[in-house]
Amino acid sequence: MTFQSPEASKSQRTRASYAAFTSSVERLCRMDPGARAALRAGLRRDLDHPRARPMHRLLTPRLPEECDDRIAQAHYTVASLIAAQPRHAFAPDEEDDEDTAAEQGKRVLQKSGEPDDEAAPSELTRYGSSFGATLGQAVIAKGSSMRMSAAESRINLLTRQSLRGIHLHLPAAVNQVRSTGAPIDWEQLLADLVDWPYESGRISRRWLQDFYRITARADRD
Numbered sequence: 633m634t635f636q637s638p639e640a641s642k643s644q645r646t647r648a649s650y651a652a653f654t655s656s657v658e659r660l661c662r663m664d665p666g667a668r669a670a671l672r673a674g675l676r677r678d679l680d681h682p683r684a685r686p687m688h689r690l691l692t693p694r695l696p697e698e699c700d701d702r703i704a705q706a707h708y709t710v711a712s713l714i715a716a717q718p719r720h721a722f723a724p725d726e727e728d729d730e731d732t733a734a735e736q737g738k739r740v741l742q743k744s745g746e747p748d749d750e751a752a753p754s755e756l757t758r759y760g761s762s763f764g765a766t767l768g769q770a771v772i773a774k775g776s777s778m779r780m781s782a783a784e785s786r787i788n789l790l791t792r793q794s795l796r797g798i799h800l801h802l803p804a805a806v807n808q809v810r811s812t813g814a815p816i817d818w819e820q821l822l823a824d825l826v827d828w829p830y831e832s833g834r835i836s837r838r839w840l841q842d843f844y845r846i847t848a849r850a851d852r853d
Contacts, residue, residue, distance in 0.1 A: 647819075649696045654818040656694050657711045662722035671715035675803050679705055687711070702795070706825035709799050710818055713806050760817035762824065763790070763805070764839030768846030770814035778812055780847060787843050791836035795829050 661668040670686040677684045679701060687708055695707055761769075764787055770776060771783045786805050793801055806816065824835045 650819045650822050653694050657714050661715050668715045671711050674712040676800055703826055710822045760820040762839050762842045764843035766814050766816050768843040770809040770812040771847050773812045776812045
């Protein structure tokens with residue numbers, strides 16, 4: 633029997649909470665256009681901004697129990713970014729069961745509880761694709777109008793930002809890649825925003841490496 637450290641168990645619970653949150657927000661936006669509009673109005677707003685007030689009723693019950701302003705702001709920003717997607721992004725035929733978010737969290741816990749023995753240690757702490765990978769995919773997407781130079785400028789701008797700056801600049805970047813159809817991993821983006829204040833260097837490096845790895849591979853192919 634393999635015993636996991638308390639730190640690993642906490643990390644898994646955090647992963648599950650991110651999965652549950654993003655799944656819950658997507659379901660809310662799909663089912664309630666009014667809620668989606670209220671969340672969308674919170675783009676680029678801090679927690680105390682008047683336009684963020686309607687978000688408190690919608691998001692507070694969905695926040696993790698131990699949640700300071702930094703963690704809450706990350707959740708609010710991701711919720712706003714999800715809500716700002718075009719209406720057709722919320723497929724009406726997806727499962728609307730109230731247990732969907734909880735089940736998503738359980739799947740993350742189960743998956744993270746069985747790591748690949750051959751995986752690199754850094755890979756075991758990742759939830760999915762970084763936003764740098766998303767920008768790379770946006771460049772190489774078939775029929776994409778995003779030029780390499782524009783995406784490179786965007787990734788360099790983002791990775792130089794302070795905590796406040798990354799929250800302000802992400803909406804434009806997300807809007808830029810959305811038109812290409814490149815998928816955004818909301819759970820990973822949420823994790824990176826939560827960790828940005830004390831791990832921005834590591835996160836920025838990973839975003840840049842993922843971006844150049846994908847675009848360089850496309851050039852070779």
